[in-house]
Amino acid sequence: MQETAGTTLVDAAELQELMKRKFMKAGLKEAHAEETARHLTYADACGIHSHGTVRVAYYAERIAKGGVNLDPNIVFKPTSDSTGVVDCDNGMGQYVCNVALDYAIDMAKKSGSAIVGVARTGHSGMLSYYVKRAAEEGLAAIAMCQSDPMVVPFGGSETYFGTNPFAFSAPTNGEKPLVFDMATTVQAWGKVLDARSKNRSIPDTWAVDAEGNPTTNPHDVRALLPIAGPKGYGLMMMIDVLSGSLLGLPFGKHVSSMYHDLTEKRNLGQMYILMDPAKFTDPEAFKKRVSQMIDELHSMPPAKGYDQVYLPGERSQIRYAKAMKNGIEVATDIYEYLKSDVVHLDEYDGKGAFA
Ligand code: NAI
Numbered sequence: 001m002q003e004t005a006g007t008t009l010v011d012a013a014e015l016q017e018l019m020k021r022k023f024m025k026a027g028l029k030e031a032h033a034e035e036t037a038r039h040l041t042y043a044d045a046c047g048i049h050s051h052g053t054v055r056v057a058y059y060a061e062r063i064a065k066g067g068v069n070l071d072p073n074i075v076f077k078p079t080s081d082s083t084g085v086v087d088c089d090n091g092m093g094q095y096v097c098n099v100a101l102d103y104a105i106d107m108a109k110k111s112g113s114a115i116v117g118v119a120r121t122g123h124s125g126m127l128s129y130y131v132k133r134a135a136e137e138g139l140a141a142i143a144m145c146q147s148d149p150m151v152v153p154f155g156g157s158e159t160y161f162g163t164n165p166f167a168f169s170a171p172t173n174g175e176k177p178l179v180f181d182m183a184t185t186v187q188a189w190g191k192v193l194d195a196r197s198k199n200r201s202i203p204d205t206w207a208v209d210a211e212g213n214p215t216t217n218p219h220d221v222r223a224l225l226p227i228a229g230p231k232g233y234g235l236m237m238m239i240d241v242l243s244g245s246l247l248g249l250p251f252g253k254h255v256s257s258m259y260h261d262l263t264e265k266r267n268l269g270q271m272y273i274l275m276d277p278a279k280f281t282d283p284e285a286f287k288k289r290v291s292q293m294i295d296e297l298h299s300m301p302p303a304k305g306y307d308q309v310y311l312p313g314e315r316s317q318i319r320y321a322k323a324m325k326n327g328i329e330v331a332t333d334i335y336e337y338l339k340s341d342v343v344h345l346d347e348y349d350g351k352g353a354f355a
Contacts, residue, residue, distance in 0.1 A: 006198055008335045009327040016041040018338040019056055023092075025343050026063040027070050032095040036125075039094040043126045044330065045323035046316035050190025051126040053334050054197050058258075059092075059123075061344035065262040068092050068122055076103040081111040085247060086118050090265035093122030094129075097270055101130050104272040105137050112279035117247040118270035123147070123258065127167035128181035128313065134274050135169035135177030138283065143167045144239040145270040149253045150353045151185055152223045154233040157212065159223050159353065160253050163188050164239040171277070172294060173287040180313040184236040185224040192218045197331045221354055243269040259351040 016037045023033035036059070044052030062068055072091030078084035086103055088096035100118040108114035124130075127143045134141035147162030165188070167181035187206045195202045195218040204214040207221040215221060226232030244251040249269040256266045277283040300309045330338075337345065348355050 006332055007329045008332045010330050010335060011327050012041055012045055012324050015044065015053065015328055015330065015338075019053065022056055022060055022338060022343070023063065025341075026060040028063055028068070028092055028095075029070065032070075032092045035098055036092055036094040039098075039125050039129050041328070042129055042320070044328045045320045046126070046128075047319040047323070048126055048188075048190075048316060049194040049329075050188045050192075052328075053330050053338065054190060054193050055123075055125075056334070057337060057345050058348050061346065061348050062122075062262045063092070064343055065349060067262045067264055067266070069265060072096060074099050076100070076116075078107065082107060082113045083115045084117070086116060088118060088121040090120050090122060090267065093124040093266075093268070096121050097124040097130060098133075100270070101133060101272060104274050105134055105139065108134075108139050108274035108276055109137070112276045114272065114274045116272045116274075117243070118145075118272065119247045119249060120265070121268050121270055122266045123268065124270055126181065127165050128169065128179045128316070130272070131167045131169035131181070132177060132179050134272075135171045135179070138171050138276070140170040140275045140277060141168070142273040143270065144243050146240045146244045146249075146251070146255055146268060147189075148255050148257045148353060150189055150224050151226055151236065152208070152212075154226060154230040158253075161226075161233075161236040161240055162255060163224060164236040164243075166235075166239055170290055171287055172291045173284070174291055174294070176317060178290060178294070178311065178313070179317060180311075181316075182227075184227055184232045184239065186227055186232075187224070189224060192221050192224075194331075197334060239271075243271040246271070257353050259348045259353065259355040262349040 019037035019040055020033045023036055040052045069090040072089035074096055075087045086100035097118055104114045104116035124145055130143050131141040144166040146164055149159045149162055151161050153160050163183040163185040165183040170178045201216040202218050204216050207224050209215040209220040210222045240251050247269045277286040297309050302308050
């Protein structure tokens with residue numbers, strides 16, 4: 001552990017254990033707490049602090065107040081050889097979505113592809129966590145999920161869609177799969193939370209304040225902006241249709257709020273699309289082509305001001321390898337909370353979308 005202004009460098013194993021204990025104290029079963037802590041550690045190690053420790057107090061409060069089913073009955077209903085829906089019974093998002101992925105991987109390996117809806121889940125965290133696992137099993141994978149309304153549609157004055165992310169992964173013939181993961185907003189809401197926790201300003205392109213003006217103060221944010229205007233707006237709509245309406249779940253502005261009522265279950269949706277490359281081409285030749293693409297991108301001379309051309313998502317994976325060895329930067333007050341006996345800080349329940 002090493003401290004710099006406002007942040008502390010914490011060993012990954014220690015961080016995971018502290019989070020696991022906190023979630024168990026809040027009420028989660030050990031396996032659910034462990035998987036959630038592993039997921040959050042992965043996020044922080046990747047440098048995606050928006051989906052790591054910064055969320056623990058919120059999750060612990062929701063778990064303690066009844067907004068997560070502590071003993072979910074997770075049921076997979078196949079609807080054909082390559083389609084199905086997993087009912088997650090509102091268990092802890094990171095845990096139940098990981099279980100749902102096991103079903104989808106199994107189906108894709110047997111039938112060549114799997115389109116699996118994940119219904120009635122909680123907040124699922126960082127989507128690359130799931131697709132990376134599928135690629136490690138030799139599959140190409142896409143994951144997408146809806147989230148609570150906090151984005152103004154292009155040209156609109158009120159929030160409607162969520163930050164609705166998608167992630168993609170594919171195997172290569174190297175050690176690591178391709179992994180790309182992004183919210184369809186300029187930044188995920190958690191990035192604003194992270195900036196708040198570290199008292200840092202945000203770029204004026206991320207979000208607007210209550211008057212609809214661009215803001216650099218993370219505390220003033222009242223709506224996020226879609227990437228690339230109407231194009232990001234279209235993408236978030238597609239994701240909401242496929243992971244919400246298609247599964248018979250609430251959609252758009254009807255999606256449950258993260259903070260509105262922490263005693264209520266979230267009923268969120270996610271969608272996995274997994275493909276076995278062998279059903280489309282020679283799988284070894286596929287991996288070779290992907291690896292050739294990677295080499296060609298890596299060997300391209302960088303533009304002025306850049307050190308090299310990275311693959312989309314590559315920098316997170318580089319950060320992950322380093323952080324697992326050298327430690328993870330955590331806001332010091334969050335670290336103190338994790339070490340304390342306090343279960344949660346009672347600071348989120350009943351708040352608006354931008355608590
Ligand atoms: P981001 O803006 O940090 O990164 C987007 C992508 O661009 C990443 O794959 C990143 O590695 C890549 N990238 C960034 N700079 C790059 C560079 N210079 N060269 C090459 N690639 C580069 O991510 P964002 O959009 O803020 O999303 C963060 C996380 O939040 C994601 O894991 C997403 O799944 C998660 N999320 C989850 C939600 C949920 O409800 N479960 C809702 C919204 C986001």
